[in-house]
Amino acid sequence: NHLKKYFPIKGGFFGGVTGNVKAVDDVTFKIERGTTMGLVGESGCGKSTTGRTILRLLEKTDGEVIFNGEDVNAKSKKELRELRTKMQIVFQDPYSSLSPRLPIGEIIGEAVREHGLVPAAEYDEYISKIMKECGLQEHHKDRYPHEFSGGQRQRVCIARALALNPDFIVCDEPVSALDVSIQAQVINLLRKLQKDRGLTYLFISHDLSVVEHISDTVGVMYLGGLVETGKTEDIFDNPLHPYTKALFSAIPMPDPDLKKDRVILEGDIPSPANPPKGCKFHTRCSECMGICKEVAPEPKDMGNGHVVRCHLYDDK
Numbered sequence: 207n208h209l210k211k212y213f214p215i216k217g218g219f220f221g222g223v224t225g226n227v228k229a230v231d232d233v234t235f236k237i238e239r240g241t242t243m244g245l246v247g248e249s250g251c252g253k254s255t256t257g258r259t260i261l262r263l264l265e266k267t268d269g270e271v272i273f274n275g276e277d278v279n280a281k282s283k284k285e286l287r288e289l290r291t292k293m294q295i296v297f298q299d300p301y302s303s304l305s306p307r308l309p310i311g312e313i314i315g316e317a318v319r320e321h322g323l324v325p326a327a328e329y330d331e332y333i334s335k336i337m338k339e340c341g342l343q344e345h346h347k348d349r350y351p352h353e354f355s356g357g358q359r360q361r362v363c364i365a366r367a368l369a370l371n372p373d374f375i376v377c378d379e380p381v382s383a384l385d386v387s388i389q390a391q392v393i394n395l396l397r398k399l400q401k402d403r404g405l406t407y408l409f410i411s412h413d414l415s416v417v418e419h420i421s422d423t424v425g426v427m428y429l430g431g432l433v434e435t436g437k438t439e440d441i442f443d444n445p446l447h448p449y450t451k452a453l454f455s456a457i458p459m460p461d462p463d464l465k466k467d468r469v470i471l472e473g474d475i476p477s478p479a480n481p482p483k484g485c486k487f488h489t490r491c492s493e494c495m496g497i498c499k500e501v502a503p504e505p506k507d508m509g510n511g512h513v514v515r516c517h518l519y520d521d522k
């Protein structure tokens with residue numbers, strides 16, 4: 207709710223704070239249990255920072271995060287440690303997020319042991335079971351990350367998260383570093399795990415076709431803010447915000463008859479340290495009106511949970 211994450215800019219003559227990078231600036235959304243919300247937008251728009259701030263890997267500047275009815279930011283260090291088992295993250299790069307010095311069984315089980323999640327006598331069997339569930343062969347337990355392909359390493363990362371028996375996983379570009387042929391396998395694994403375990407995902411990606419495939423709902427971010435949210439089919443079939451339209455017009459269409467007019471976005475993304483006044487997209491919007499330069503648009507509810515922030519629309 208109204209989540210903000212600002213990073214202070216240090217500098218100036220006395221080395222003081224001269225401003226803020228508003229990486230996440232008043233973001234509100236809700237993910238129903240057992241569903242996936244895709245978060246899309248150009249790189250640097252605040253997707254990853256949103257995911258990390260939700261998990262308190264970064265401390266928020268303002269706003270609140272409610273998980274299973276509990277205020278995540280009100281937790282003590284100790285409570286947060288427990289909560290962390292329920293809220294996990296899978297990163298983009300399965301190469302750098304695995305310690306090269308540990309065998310994969312150890313990588314998957316390290317936190318399980320730390321948290322004492324399973325009795326010592328059942329530990330080995332538990333790790334084998336998790337590995338199998340993630341499509342890894344249990345007799346590979348003693349091998350090291352460098353002995354595996356990128357796709358298998360990402361399975362190890364997923365197994366490590368899953369071993370803690372989470373309810374919610376932030377998947378931050380989990381397939382972006384993988385070959386296209388491998389991406390579908392990892393996506394299918396994530397879907398299967400969701401179905402079997404009732405997991406909830408925040409799926410961060412700049413790849414719109416992957417997001418369309420995996421998400422129940424979608425949020426579109428621009429310059430630290432959500433410009434449009436809704437059910438996946440509504441966002442893809444009927445995008446309303448000029449930014450969403452431009453972003454989605456770049457998706458290659460398999461059927462040439464369905465070809466949409468490609469909207470080319472002019473200009474650079476403005477700096478999040480100094481975002482434009484009014485609608486933050488106005489410097490690049492082909493439909494910009496006078497009011498857009500002065501007044502930030504409020505969220506408009508277009509029905510069926512489809513919400514857009516743009517002066518072109520009124521509440522339904």
Ligand code: SF4
Pocket residue numbers: 447448449485486487488489491492493494495498503515516517518
């Ligand atoms: Fe474009 Fe105005 Fe809508 Fe912003 S509010 S997206 S500038 S039309």
Ligand code: MG
Pocket residue numbers: 250253254255379
């Ligand atoms: Mg990112």
